[in-house]
Amino acid sequence: MATLSNTFETFAHSVKLAEPASPLRQRICELGRPAHLTGGASLELEDARAQLVYLTHGSTKLVAHASEARDQIIAFHFAGDTYWIPASDNYSYSVCALGECELLLFPADIFLKMAESDPQILRGLIGQMADALRRCREKAVALGRKTASERIAVFLLGMAERIGTAKGTSVILDLPMSRRDIAESLGLTIETVSRQFTILRDAKTIETSGRSLVILHDVSQLRAQAGYLAGAA
Amino acid sequence: MATLSNTFETFAHSVKLAEPASPLRQRICELGRPAHLTGGASLELEDARAQLVYLTHGSTKLVAHASEARDQIIAFHFAGDTYWIPASDNYSYSVCALGECELLLFPADIFLKMAESDPQILRGLIGQMADALRRCREKAVALGRKTASERIAVFLLGMAERIGTAKGTSVILDLPMSRRDIAESLGLTIETVSRQFTILRDAKTIETSGRSLVILHDVSQLRAQAGYLAGAA
DNA sequence: GCGCTGCATTGATCTCGATCAAGGAAATGG
DNA sequence: CCATTTCCTTGATCGAGATCAATGCAGCGC
Numbered sequence: 297m298a299t300l301s302n303t304f305e306t307f308a309h310s311v312k313l314a315e316p317a318s319p320l321r322q323r324i325c326e327l328g329r330p331a332h333l334t335g336g337a338s339l340e341l342e343d344a345r346a347q348l349v350y351l352t353h354g355s356t357k358l359v360a361h362a363s364e365a366r367d368q369i370i371a372f373h374f375a376g377d378t379y380w381i382p383a384s385d386n387y388s389y390s391v392c393a394l395g396e397c398e399l400l401l402f403p404a405d406i407f408l409k410m411a412e413s414d415p416q417i418l419r420g421l422i423g424q425m426a427d428a429l430r431r432c433r434e435k436a437v438a439l440g441r442k443t444a445s446e447r448i449a450v451f452l453l454g455m456a457e458r459i460g461t462a463k464g465t466s467v468i469l470d471l472p473m474s475r476r477d478i479a480e481s482l483g484l485t486i487e488t489v490s491r492q493f494t495i496l497r498d499a500k501t502i503e504t505s506g507r508s509l510v511i512l513h514d515v516s517q518l519r520a521q522a523g524y525l526a527g528a529a
Numbered sequence: 530m531a532t533l534s535n536t537f538e539t540f541a542h543s544v545k546l547a548e549p550a551s552p553l554r555q556r557i558c559e560l561g562r563p564a565h566l567t568g569g570a571s572l573e574l575e576d577a578r579a580q581l582v583y584l585t586h587g588s589t590k591l592v593a594h595a596s597e598a599r600d601q602i603i604a605f606h607f608a609g610d611t612y613w614i615p616a617s618d619n620y621s622y623s624v625c626a627l628g629e630c631e632l633l634l635f636p637a638d639i640f641l642k643m644a645e646s647d648p649q650i651l652r653g654l655i656g657q658m659a660d661a662l663r664r665c666r667e668k669a670v671a672l673g674r675k676t677a678s679e680r681i682a683v684f685l686l687g688m689a690e691r692i693g694t695a696k697g698t699s700v701i702l703d704l705p706m707s708r709r710d711i712a713e714s715l716g717l718t719i720e721t722v723s724r725q726f727t728i729l730r731d732a733k734t735i736e737t738s739g740r741s742l743v744i745l746h747d748v749s750q751l752r753a754q755a756g757y758l759a760g761a762a
Numbered sequence: 763g764c765g766c767t768g769c770a771t772t773g774a775t776c777t778c779g780a781t782c783a784a785g786g787a788a789a790t791g792g
Numbered sequence: 793c794c795a796t797t798t799c800c801t802t803g804a805t806c807g808a809g810a811t812c813a814a815t816g817c818a819g820c821g822c
Contacts, residue, residue: 346659362674362758363758363759367674368669368673368674380659382659385667386667386757386758387670387757388758408652412652415648418651418652419641419645422641422655425658425662426613426615429658429662429665430615432662432666432669433603434618434620436665436669437593437603439716440601440716441595441600441601441716443779444778474799475800476799482673483673483674484779484780485780487781487801488778490800490801491779491801494802506789507788523599524595524619525594525596525620676808676809708770708771709769718809718810718811719771720809721808722770723772724771724809739818740769740817740819764821764822765820765821765822766819766822767819767820768817768818769818769819770815770816770817771816771817772814773812773813773814774811774812774813775813776809776810776811777808777811778807778809779806779808780806781804781805781806781807782803782805783802784802785801787798787801788798788799788800789796790798791794
Protein backbone atom coordinates (compact mmCIF):
# COMPACT_ATOMS: atom_id res chain seq x y z
CA MET A 297 0.00 0.00 0.00
CA ALA A 298 1.41 3.34 -1.01
CA THR A 299 1.70 6.08 1.55
CA LEU A 300 0.35 9.48 0.65
CA SER A 301 3.73 11.09 0.15
CA ASN A 302 4.75 8.13 -1.97
CA THR A 303 1.69 8.66 -4.09
CA PHE A 304 2.69 12.18 -5.00
CA GLU A 305 6.25 11.16 -5.53
CA THR A 306 5.51 8.45 -8.07
CA PHE A 307 3.11 10.81 -9.82
CA ALA A 308 5.69 13.56 -10.02
CA HIS A 309 8.09 11.07 -11.52
CA SER A 310 5.52 9.87 -14.02
CA VAL A 311 4.81 13.33 -15.43
CA LYS A 312 8.50 14.27 -15.39
CA LEU A 313 8.20 16.88 -12.65
CA ALA A 314 11.91 16.78 -12.13
CA GLU A 315 12.93 19.11 -9.31
CA PRO A 316 11.54 17.84 -6.01
CA ALA A 317 11.34 21.26 -4.40
CA SER A 318 10.10 23.36 -7.33
CA PRO A 319 7.16 25.69 -6.65
CA LEU A 320 5.34 24.22 -9.66
CA ARG A 321 5.53 20.76 -8.17
CA GLN A 322 4.31 22.17 -4.90
CA ARG A 323 1.28 23.76 -6.54
CA ILE A 324 0.42 20.74 -8.64
CA CYS A 325 0.63 18.42 -5.66
CA GLU A 326 -1.74 20.70 -3.79
CA LEU A 327 -4.15 20.49 -6.70
CA GLY A 328 -4.29 16.69 -6.65
CA ARG A 329 -7.11 15.16 -4.67
CA PRO A 330 -6.17 11.69 -3.42
CA ALA A 331 -8.86 9.02 -3.40
CA HIS A 332 -9.06 5.50 -2.12
CA LEU A 333 -11.56 3.14 -3.69
CA THR A 334 -12.60 -0.31 -2.58
CA GLY A 335 -13.47 -3.05 -5.07
CA GLY A 336 -16.45 -2.22 -7.23
CA ALA A 337 -16.67 1.36 -5.99
CA SER A 338 -17.18 4.08 -8.58
CA LEU A 339 -15.52 7.43 -8.52
CA GLU A 340 -18.23 10.01 -8.10
CA LEU A 341 -17.29 13.11 -10.04
CA GLU A 342 -18.85 16.18 -8.56
CA ASP A 343 -18.09 18.30 -11.59
CA ALA A 344 -18.60 17.35 -15.21
CA ARG A 345 -15.27 18.73 -16.37
CA ALA A 346 -12.54 16.50 -17.72
CA GLN A 347 -10.29 15.03 -15.06
CA LEU A 348 -6.73 13.81 -15.12
CA VAL A 349 -6.15 10.64 -13.12
CA TYR A 350 -2.96 9.11 -11.86
CA LEU A 351 -3.45 5.56 -10.67
CA THR A 352 -0.96 4.76 -7.91
CA HIS A 353 -2.15 1.34 -6.97
CA GLY A 354 -4.66 -1.22 -8.23
CA SER A 355 -6.69 -1.35 -11.44
CA THR A 356 -9.67 0.56 -12.75
CA LYS A 357 -12.11 0.46 -15.64
CA LEU A 358 -13.25 3.54 -17.53
CA VAL A 359 -16.91 3.11 -18.39
CA ALA A 360 -19.13 5.02 -20.80
CA HIS A 361 -22.81 4.86 -19.93
CA ALA A 362 -24.98 4.76 -23.02
CA SER A 363 -28.75 4.63 -22.93
CA GLU A 364 -30.54 2.04 -20.79
CA ALA A 365 -28.32 -0.53 -19.12
CA ARG A 366 -25.83 -0.59 -21.97
CA ASP A 367 -22.35 0.24 -20.75
CA GLN A 368 -19.21 0.15 -22.80
CA ILE A 369 -15.86 -0.18 -21.09
CA ILE A 370 -13.53 2.20 -22.87
CA ALA A 371 -10.30 1.12 -21.24
CA PHE A 372 -8.71 -0.68 -18.34
CA HIS A 373 -5.93 1.01 -16.40
CA PHE A 374 -3.28 -0.32 -14.08
CA ALA A 375 -0.95 1.01 -11.40
CA GLY A 376 1.29 3.73 -12.80
CA ASP A 377 -1.06 4.77 -15.62
CA THR A 378 -2.05 8.38 -16.15
CA TYR A 379 -5.27 8.95 -18.06
CA TRP A 380 -8.16 11.29 -18.81
CA ILE A 381 -11.75 11.01 -17.77
CA PRO A 382 -13.48 12.93 -20.54
CA ALA A 383 -16.10 15.52 -19.73
CA SER A 384 -19.50 13.97 -20.24
CA ASP A 385 -20.84 14.66 -23.72
CA ASN A 386 -23.41 12.39 -25.29
CA TYR A 387 -22.57 9.81 -22.65
CA SER A 388 -21.49 10.02 -19.06
CA TYR A 389 -18.21 8.48 -17.99
CA SER A 390 -17.14 6.98 -14.73
CA VAL A 391 -14.12 5.28 -13.26
CA CYS A 392 -14.73 2.09 -11.33
CA ALA A 393 -12.27 0.20 -9.14
CA LEU A 394 -11.41 -3.44 -9.85
CA GLY A 395 -10.34 -4.34 -6.35
CA GLU A 396 -8.77 -1.87 -3.96
CA CYS A 397 -7.12 1.08 -5.56
CA GLU A 398 -5.51 4.38 -4.87
CA LEU A 399 -5.41 7.36 -7.17
CA LEU A 400 -4.87 11.09 -7.60
CA LEU A 401 -7.44 13.30 -9.30
CA PHE A 402 -6.72 16.61 -11.02
CA PRO A 403 -9.18 18.92 -12.77
CA ALA A 404 -7.71 18.85 -16.27
CA ASP A 405 -8.16 22.53 -17.11
CA ILE A 406 -6.40 23.80 -13.98
CA PHE A 407 -3.65 21.23 -14.33
CA LEU A 408 -2.99 22.29 -17.91
CA LYS A 409 -2.96 25.95 -16.95
CA MET A 410 -0.34 25.23 -14.30
CA ALA A 411 1.70 22.99 -16.56
CA GLU A 412 1.93 25.64 -19.25
CA SER A 413 5.22 26.83 -17.87
CA ASP A 414 6.80 23.39 -18.14
CA PRO A 415 7.01 21.96 -21.66
CA GLN A 416 8.33 18.67 -20.27
CA ILE A 417 5.04 18.01 -18.52
CA LEU A 418 3.04 18.95 -21.60
CA ARG A 419 5.17 16.64 -23.78
CA GLY A 420 4.64 13.85 -21.29
CA LEU A 421 0.89 14.38 -21.44
CA ILE A 422 0.92 14.41 -25.22
CA GLY A 423 2.72 11.09 -25.16
CA GLN A 424 0.15 9.62 -22.80
CA MET A 425 -2.72 10.92 -24.90
CA ALA A 426 -1.16 9.55 -28.06
CA ASP A 427 -1.01 6.21 -26.32
CA ALA A 428 -4.63 6.38 -25.22
CA LEU A 429 -5.61 7.37 -28.75
CA ARG A 430 -3.70 4.46 -30.23
CA ARG A 431 -5.37 2.02 -27.87
CA CYS A 432 -8.79 3.50 -28.53
CA ARG A 433 -8.28 3.24 -32.28
CA GLU A 434 -7.22 -0.38 -31.97
CA LYS A 435 -10.34 -0.97 -29.91
CA ALA A 436 -12.44 0.64 -32.63
CA VAL A 437 -10.99 -1.78 -35.18
CA ALA A 438 -11.74 -4.70 -32.88
CA LEU A 439 -15.30 -3.58 -32.15
CA GLY A 440 -16.08 -2.71 -35.75
CA ARG A 441 -14.51 -5.51 -37.69
CA LYS A 442 -13.56 -8.48 -35.56
CA THR A 443 -15.25 -11.74 -34.62
CA ALA A 444 -15.69 -12.88 -31.03
CA SER A 445 -12.68 -15.21 -31.13
CA GLU A 446 -10.47 -12.48 -32.59
CA ARG A 447 -11.56 -10.02 -29.93
CA ILE A 448 -10.75 -12.46 -27.14
CA ALA A 449 -7.30 -13.08 -28.62
CA VAL A 450 -6.68 -9.33 -28.90
CA PHE A 451 -7.79 -8.88 -25.31
CA LEU A 452 -5.57 -11.61 -23.92
CA LEU A 453 -2.54 -10.40 -25.88
CA GLY A 454 -3.14 -6.84 -24.72
CA MET A 455 -3.39 -7.91 -21.10
CA ALA A 456 -0.30 -10.10 -21.45
CA GLU A 457 1.64 -7.07 -22.61
CA ARG A 458 0.43 -4.86 -19.78
CA ILE A 459 0.14 -7.09 -16.73
CA GLY A 460 1.45 -10.49 -17.78
CA THR A 461 4.49 -12.18 -16.28
CA ALA A 462 6.51 -14.48 -18.51
CA LYS A 463 7.20 -18.01 -17.32
CA GLY A 464 9.18 -19.94 -19.87
CA THR A 465 7.25 -19.77 -23.12
CA SER A 466 4.00 -19.17 -21.26
CA VAL A 467 2.56 -15.95 -19.88
CA ILE A 468 0.75 -15.86 -16.56
CA LEU A 469 -2.15 -13.44 -16.20
CA ASP A 470 -3.96 -12.57 -13.02
CA LEU A 471 -6.97 -10.76 -14.43
CA PRO A 472 -8.45 -8.19 -12.07
CA MET A 473 -11.65 -7.90 -14.10
CA SER A 474 -14.69 -10.18 -14.26
CA ARG A 475 -16.08 -11.94 -17.33
CA ARG A 476 -18.75 -9.26 -17.41
CA ASP A 477 -16.09 -6.56 -17.58
CA ILE A 478 -14.33 -8.38 -20.41
CA ALA A 479 -17.63 -8.69 -22.25
CA GLU A 480 -18.46 -5.01 -21.78
CA SER A 481 -15.01 -4.07 -22.98
CA LEU A 482 -15.21 -6.20 -26.14
CA GLY A 483 -18.80 -5.48 -27.15
CA LEU A 484 -19.83 -9.08 -26.45
CA THR A 485 -21.98 -10.84 -23.86
CA ILE A 486 -20.66 -12.70 -20.85
CA GLU A 487 -21.87 -16.00 -22.34
CA THR A 488 -19.91 -15.49 -25.54
CA VAL A 489 -16.76 -14.63 -23.57
CA SER A 490 -17.18 -17.75 -21.50
CA ARG A 491 -17.67 -19.94 -24.56
CA GLN A 492 -14.56 -18.51 -26.24
CA PHE A 493 -12.53 -19.20 -23.10
CA THR A 494 -13.80 -22.78 -23.17
CA ILE A 495 -12.77 -23.18 -26.82
CA LEU A 496 -9.27 -21.86 -26.09
CA ARG A 497 -9.06 -24.11 -23.03
CA ASP A 498 -10.06 -27.18 -25.04
CA ALA A 499 -7.46 -26.29 -27.66
CA LYS A 500 -4.80 -26.08 -24.90
CA THR A 501 -4.03 -22.54 -26.02
CA ILE A 502 -4.82 -21.28 -22.54
CA GLU A 503 -5.31 -22.77 -19.10
CA THR A 504 -7.49 -21.24 -16.43
CA SER A 505 -7.58 -21.69 -12.70
CA GLY A 506 -10.24 -20.13 -10.54
CA ARG A 507 -11.86 -16.95 -11.81
CA SER A 508 -8.92 -14.74 -12.37
CA LEU A 509 -5.88 -16.80 -13.27
CA VAL A 510 -5.20 -17.40 -16.95
CA ILE A 511 -2.05 -18.96 -18.37
CA LEU A 512 -1.34 -18.33 -22.04
CA HIS A 513 0.39 -21.46 -23.31
CA ASP A 514 0.48 -20.60 -26.99
CA VAL A 515 0.98 -16.89 -27.57
CA SER A 516 1.80 -17.33 -31.26
CA GLN A 517 -1.51 -19.15 -31.74
CA LEU A 518 -3.27 -16.21 -30.09
CA ARG A 519 -1.44 -13.80 -32.38
CA ALA A 520 -2.57 -15.83 -35.37
CA GLN A 521 -6.15 -15.69 -34.09
CA ALA A 522 -6.12 -11.98 -33.31
CA GLY A 523 -6.67 -10.91 -36.92
CA TYR A 524 -3.70 -8.58 -36.91
CA LEU A 525 -2.19 -7.37 -40.13
CA ALA A 526 0.18 -10.05 -41.35
CA GLY A 527 3.77 -9.08 -40.69
CA ALA A 528 2.96 -6.17 -38.38
CA ALA A 529 5.02 -5.61 -35.26
CA MET B 530 -8.26 26.34 -54.04
CA ALA B 531 -5.83 27.50 -51.40
CA THR B 532 -2.53 28.95 -52.45
CA LEU B 533 0.58 27.56 -50.83
CA SER B 534 1.25 30.59 -48.66
CA ASN B 535 -2.39 30.56 -47.62
CA THR B 536 -2.00 26.96 -46.58
CA PHE B 537 0.76 27.75 -44.15
CA GLU B 538 -1.03 30.79 -42.87
CA THR B 539 -4.24 28.98 -41.95
CA PHE B 540 -2.17 26.24 -40.35
CA ALA B 541 -0.19 28.72 -38.27
CA HIS B 542 -3.45 30.23 -37.12
CA SER B 543 -4.88 26.84 -36.26
CA VAL B 544 -2.01 25.86 -33.95
CA LYS B 545 -1.83 29.32 -32.41
CA LEU B 546 1.53 30.24 -33.90
CA ALA B 547 0.91 33.84 -33.14
CA GLU B 548 3.78 35.98 -34.36
CA PRO B 549 3.98 35.89 -38.16
CA ALA B 550 7.71 36.47 -38.32
CA SER B 551 8.93 34.35 -35.41
CA PRO B 552 11.86 32.03 -36.11
CA LEU B 553 9.88 29.12 -34.67
CA ARG B 554 7.12 29.64 -37.18
CA GLN B 555 9.74 29.83 -39.90
CA ARG B 556 11.24 26.51 -38.90
CA ILE B 557 7.92 24.75 -38.49
CA CYS B 558 6.72 25.92 -41.87
CA GLU B 559 9.89 24.58 -43.41
CA LEU B 560 9.19 21.23 -41.77
CA GLY B 561 5.71 20.91 -43.30
CA ARG B 562 5.49 18.96 -46.52
CA PRO B 563 2.53 20.10 -48.61
CA ALA B 564 0.57 17.47 -50.50
CA HIS B 565 -2.22 17.55 -53.02
CA LEU B 566 -4.46 14.52 -53.37
CA THR B 567 -7.08 13.78 -55.99
CA GLY B 568 -10.26 11.90 -55.17
CA GLY B 569 -9.66 8.37 -53.95
CA ALA B 570 -5.89 8.83 -53.74
CA SER B 571 -4.14 7.56 -50.63
CA LEU B 572 -1.34 9.30 -48.88
CA GLU B 573 1.72 7.08 -49.15
CA LEU B 574 3.75 7.39 -45.99
CA GLU B 575 7.36 6.66 -46.61
CA ASP B 576 8.17 6.36 -42.93
CA ALA B 577 6.17 4.48 -40.32
CA ARG B 578 6.44 7.21 -37.70
CA ALA B 579 3.41 9.11 -36.48
CA GLN B 580 2.52 12.12 -38.61
CA LEU B 581 0.70 15.33 -37.86
CA VAL B 582 -1.67 16.44 -40.60
CA TYR B 583 -3.27 19.78 -41.22
CA LEU B 584 -6.07 19.57 -43.75
CA THR B 585 -6.36 22.85 -45.65
CA HIS B 586 -8.97 21.91 -48.15
CA GLY B 587 -11.29 18.98 -48.86
CA SER B 588 -12.10 15.91 -46.78
CA THR B 589 -10.21 12.75 -45.90
CA LYS B 590 -10.80 9.43 -44.23
CA LEU B 591 -8.37 7.83 -41.80
CA VAL B 592 -8.37 4.09 -42.41
CA ALA B 593 -6.97 1.25 -40.32
CA HIS B 594 -6.14 -1.83 -42.36
CA ALA B 595 -6.85 -5.01 -40.44
CA SER B 596 -6.26 -8.47 -41.81
CA GLU B 597 -7.63 -9.46 -45.22
CA ALA B 598 -9.86 -6.91 -46.91
CA ARG B 599 -11.30 -5.69 -43.63
CA ASP B 600 -10.79 -1.96 -43.25
CA GLN B 601 -12.14 0.17 -40.44
CA ILE B 602 -12.49 3.89 -40.97
CA ILE B 603 -11.30 5.51 -37.75
CA ALA B 604 -12.37 9.05 -38.52
CA PHE B 605 -13.39 11.50 -41.20
CA HIS B 606 -11.70 14.89 -41.35
CA PHE B 607 -12.66 18.14 -42.99
CA ALA B 608 -10.98 21.37 -44.03
CA GLY B 609 -9.36 23.07 -41.06
CA ASP B 610 -8.89 19.90 -38.99
CA THR B 611 -5.53 18.99 -37.49
CA TYR B 612 -5.04 15.31 -36.67
CA TRP B 613 -2.58 12.50 -36.09
CA ILE B 614 -1.82 9.54 -38.26
CA PRO B 615 -0.62 7.01 -35.72
CA ALA B 616 2.53 5.03 -36.28
CA SER B 617 1.56 1.62 -37.59
CA ASP B 618 1.31 -0.90 -34.77
CA ASN B 619 -0.83 -3.98 -35.09
CA TYR B 620 -2.49 -2.35 -38.08
CA SER B 621 -1.32 0.00 -40.75
CA TYR B 622 -2.99 3.34 -41.16
CA SER B 623 -3.53 5.47 -44.21
CA VAL B 624 -5.17 8.72 -45.14
CA CYS B 625 -7.37 8.67 -48.21
CA ALA B 626 -8.85 11.66 -50.01
CA LEU B 627 -12.62 11.98 -50.50
CA GLY B 628 -12.48 14.24 -53.53
CA GLU B 629 -9.69 16.74 -54.14
CA CYS B 630 -7.81 17.84 -51.10
CA GLU B 631 -4.84 19.75 -49.90
CA LEU B 632 -2.86 19.16 -46.74
CA LEU B 633 0.34 19.71 -44.79
CA LEU B 634 2.31 16.81 -43.32
CA PHE B 635 4.66 17.02 -40.34
CA PRO B 636 6.68 14.22 -38.76
CA ALA B 637 5.17 14.27 -35.26
CA ASP B 638 8.38 13.74 -33.30
CA ILE B 639 10.26 16.60 -34.96
CA PHE B 640 7.25 18.87 -34.71
CA LEU B 641 6.94 18.21 -30.99
CA LYS B 642 10.62 18.79 -30.45
CA MET B 643 10.34 22.17 -32.16
CA ALA B 644 7.15 23.10 -30.37
CA GLU B 645 8.67 22.46 -26.96
CA SER B 646 9.61 26.09 -26.63
CA ASP B 647 6.05 27.25 -27.17
CA PRO B 648 3.51 26.03 -24.60
CA GLN B 649 0.70 27.60 -26.60
CA ILE B 650 1.28 25.18 -29.44
CA LEU B 651 1.52 22.23 -27.08
CA ARG B 652 -1.71 23.25 -25.35
CA GLY B 653 -3.39 23.54 -28.73
CA LEU B 654 -2.24 20.06 -29.65
CA ILE B 655 -3.47 18.65 -26.35
CA GLY B 656 -6.86 20.18 -27.07
CA GLN B 657 -6.94 18.61 -30.51
CA MET B 658 -5.90 15.23 -29.16
CA ALA B 659 -8.51 15.41 -26.40
CA ASP B 660 -11.04 16.05 -29.15
CA ALA B 661 -9.85 13.10 -31.22
CA LEU B 662 -9.93 10.92 -28.12
CA ARG B 663 -13.46 11.99 -27.31
CA ARG B 664 -14.63 11.19 -30.82
CA CYS B 665 -12.84 7.86 -30.82
CA ARG B 666 -14.41 6.91 -27.50
CA GLU B 667 -17.86 7.83 -28.76
CA LYS B 668 -17.14 5.69 -31.79
CA ALA B 669 -16.16 2.81 -29.53
CA VAL B 670 -19.51 3.06 -27.74
CA ALA B 671 -21.31 3.08 -31.07
CA LEU B 672 -19.37 0.12 -32.47
CA GLY B 673 -19.59 -1.89 -29.27
CA ARG B 674 -23.13 -1.33 -28.09
CA LYS B 675 -25.37 0.19 -30.75
CA THR B 676 -27.76 -1.20 -33.34
CA ALA B 677 -27.56 -0.34 -37.03
CA SER B 678 -30.31 2.28 -36.84
CA GLU B 679 -28.67 3.95 -33.83
CA ARG B 680 -25.30 4.06 -35.59
CA ILE B 681 -26.81 5.70 -38.67
CA ALA B 682 -28.52 8.31 -36.49
CA VAL B 683 -25.25 8.99 -34.64
CA PHE B 684 -23.45 9.31 -37.96
CA LEU B 685 -25.94 11.74 -39.47
CA LEU B 686 -26.02 13.90 -36.34
CA GLY B 687 -22.23 13.97 -36.19
CA MET B 688 -21.98 14.99 -39.83
CA ALA B 689 -24.70 17.61 -39.34
CA GLU B 690 -22.66 19.17 -36.57
CA ARG B 691 -19.45 19.20 -38.58
CA ILE B 692 -20.45 19.93 -42.17
CA GLY B 693 -24.18 20.57 -42.11
CA THR B 694 -25.82 23.85 -43.10
CA ALA B 695 -29.06 24.78 -41.37
CA LYS B 696 -32.06 25.65 -43.50
CA GLY B 697 -35.06 26.43 -41.35
CA THR B 698 -35.61 23.45 -39.09
CA SER B 699 -33.82 21.16 -41.54
CA VAL B 700 -30.13 20.51 -42.01
CA ILE B 701 -28.60 20.06 -45.43
CA LEU B 702 -25.72 17.63 -45.79
CA ASP B 703 -23.52 17.17 -48.81
CA LEU B 704 -21.75 13.98 -47.87
CA PRO B 705 -18.31 13.62 -49.43
CA MET B 706 -18.13 9.91 -48.60
CA SER B 707 -19.73 6.92 -50.31
CA ARG B 708 -22.10 4.39 -48.74
CA ARG B 709 -19.15 2.03 -48.52
CA ASP B 710 -17.21 4.60 -46.50
CA ILE B 711 -20.15 5.09 -44.15
CA ALA B 712 -20.42 1.33 -43.73
CA GLU B 713 -16.70 0.95 -43.02
CA SER B 714 -16.87 3.76 -40.52
CA LEU B 715 -19.85 2.29 -38.64
CA GLY B 716 -18.84 -1.36 -38.66
CA LEU B 717 -21.75 -2.28 -40.95
CA THR B 718 -22.14 -3.42 -44.54
CA ILE B 719 -23.12 -1.20 -47.42
CA GLU B 720 -26.42 -3.05 -47.75
CA THR B 721 -27.38 -2.38 -44.13
CA VAL B 722 -26.52 1.30 -44.52
CA SER B 723 -28.66 1.49 -47.63
CA ARG B 724 -31.61 -0.21 -45.92
CA GLN B 725 -31.39 2.14 -42.95
CA PHE B 726 -31.39 5.14 -45.29
CA THR B 727 -34.48 3.73 -46.96
CA ILE B 728 -36.25 3.33 -43.61
CA LEU B 729 -35.44 6.92 -42.63
CA ARG B 730 -36.54 8.12 -46.06
CA ASP B 731 -39.87 6.26 -45.78
CA ALA B 732 -40.40 7.79 -42.32
CA LYS B 733 -39.78 11.27 -43.82
CA THR B 734 -37.02 11.78 -41.26
CA ILE B 735 -34.57 12.40 -44.07
CA GLU B 736 -34.71 13.12 -47.77
CA THR B 737 -32.01 12.16 -50.25
CA SER B 738 -31.17 13.41 -53.69
CA GLY B 739 -28.53 11.83 -55.85
CA ARG B 740 -25.71 10.04 -54.10
CA SER B 741 -24.39 12.68 -51.79
CA LEU B 742 -27.16 15.07 -50.81
CA VAL B 743 -29.07 14.32 -47.61
CA ILE B 744 -31.56 16.63 -45.93
CA LEU B 745 -32.32 15.98 -42.28
CA HIS B 746 -35.96 16.95 -41.78
CA ASP B 747 -36.37 15.72 -38.23
CA VAL B 748 -33.23 16.17 -36.18
CA SER B 749 -35.01 15.54 -32.87
CA GLN B 750 -36.23 12.20 -34.19
CA LEU B 751 -32.63 11.33 -35.09
CA ARG B 752 -31.49 12.32 -31.60
CA ALA B 753 -34.15 10.06 -30.12
CA GLN B 754 -32.93 7.21 -32.34
CA ALA B 755 -29.25 7.73 -31.61
CA GLY B 756 -29.34 5.97 -28.25
CA TYR B 757 -27.73 8.83 -26.42
CA LEU B 758 -27.96 9.10 -22.68
CA ALA B 759 -31.30 10.72 -21.86
CA GLY B 760 -30.84 14.33 -20.89
CA ALA B 761 -27.24 14.57 -22.07
CA ALA B 762 -26.03 17.70 -23.82
C1' DG C 763 -27.79 8.56 -78.39
C1' DC C 764 -25.48 3.80 -76.53
C1' DG C 765 -22.79 0.77 -73.88
C1' DC C 766 -19.83 0.47 -70.05
C1' DT C 767 -18.50 0.79 -65.20
C1' DG C 768 -19.16 1.59 -60.51
C1' DC C 769 -22.40 2.71 -56.86
C1' DA C 770 -26.92 2.16 -54.60
C1' DT C 771 -31.04 -0.29 -53.67
C1' DT C 772 -33.90 -4.32 -52.89
C1' DG C 773 -34.83 -9.18 -51.95
C1' DA C 774 -33.74 -14.07 -50.14
C1' DT C 775 -31.21 -16.71 -47.13
C1' DC C 776 -27.80 -17.80 -43.63
C1' DT C 777 -24.92 -17.28 -39.54
C1' DC C 778 -22.75 -15.56 -35.51
C1' DG C 779 -23.53 -13.98 -31.42
C1' DA C 780 -27.57 -12.45 -28.37
C1' DT C 781 -31.04 -14.00 -25.55
C1' DC C 782 -33.41 -17.18 -22.61
C1' DA C 783 -32.88 -20.80 -19.28
C1' DA C 784 -30.65 -23.98 -16.19
C1' DG C 785 -26.87 -25.77 -13.58
C1' DG C 786 -22.33 -25.61 -11.32
C1' DA C 787 -18.28 -23.56 -8.97
C1' DA C 788 -16.20 -19.97 -5.91
C1' DA C 789 -16.16 -16.41 -2.93
C1' DT C 790 -18.69 -14.46 1.40
C1' DG C 791 -20.88 -14.54 5.81
C1' DG C 792 -22.91 -16.72 9.54
C1' DC D 793 -18.98 -25.97 7.83
C1' DC D 794 -22.96 -24.86 5.63
C1' DA D 795 -26.03 -21.27 3.59
C1' DT D 796 -26.30 -17.55 0.54
C1' DT D 797 -24.99 -15.00 -3.08
C1' DT D 798 -22.51 -14.06 -7.02
C1' DC D 799 -20.14 -15.34 -10.89
C1' DC D 800 -19.17 -18.66 -14.47
C1' DT D 801 -20.35 -22.30 -17.69
C1' DT D 802 -23.22 -24.87 -20.82
C1' DG D 803 -27.31 -25.72 -23.67
C1' DA D 804 -31.38 -24.34 -26.71
C1' DT D 805 -33.40 -20.99 -29.47
C1' DC D 806 -33.82 -16.58 -31.80
C1' DG D 807 -32.86 -12.55 -34.49
C1' DA D 808 -30.17 -8.53 -36.39
C1' DG D 809 -27.31 -7.94 -39.65
C1' DA D 810 -24.08 -10.38 -43.01
C1' DT D 811 -23.90 -12.59 -47.21
C1' DC D 812 -25.42 -13.88 -51.71
C1' DA D 813 -27.79 -12.43 -55.78
C1' DA D 814 -30.21 -9.51 -58.88
C1' DT D 815 -31.71 -5.14 -60.48
C1' DG D 816 -31.72 -0.09 -60.81
C1' DC D 817 -29.50 4.17 -61.53
C1' DA D 818 -25.97 7.77 -62.23
C1' DG D 819 -21.86 9.26 -64.42
C1' DC D 820 -18.62 8.97 -68.42
C1' DG D 821 -16.41 8.00 -72.80
C1' DC D 822 -17.49 7.26 -77.42
